[in-house]
Amino acid sequence: xxxxxxxxxxxxxxxxxxxxxxxxxxxxxxxxxxxxxxxxxxxxxxxxxxxxxxxxxxxxxxxxxxxxxxxxxxxx
Numbered sequence: 001x002x003x004x005x006x007x008x009x010x011x012x013x014x015x016x017x018x019x020x021x022x023x024x025x026x027x028x029x030x031x032x033x034x035x036x037x038x039x040x041x042x043x044x045x046x047x048x049x050x051x052x053x054x055x056x057x058x059x060x061x062x063x064x065x066x067x068x069x070x071x072x073x074x075x076x
Contacts, residue, residue, distance in 0.1 A: 001020040002022070002027065004018070004019050004021065004047055005045070005048065006019055011040075024045075027045065031043075040056065041056070054072060055070060056069055
């Protein structure tokens with residue numbers, strides 16, 4: 001399993017830590033299963049030595065998992 005550093009920010013707080021997963025998608029899934037995520041929360045996640053990917057929670061999927069969209073994208 002790979003280890004990923006993450007920082008989850010909301011209006012009230014910022015949580016940082018390590019999450020493990022077989023791959024990137026698995027790590028993001030594990031994070032959503034173990035940490036409460038709300039619409040508008042921002043996630044920075046990546047491996048040591050590389051810049052993190054940045055996402056924003058756009059809401060929840062029908063199964064309750066957070067739906068992440070890339071943060072900072074401009075509309076066309």
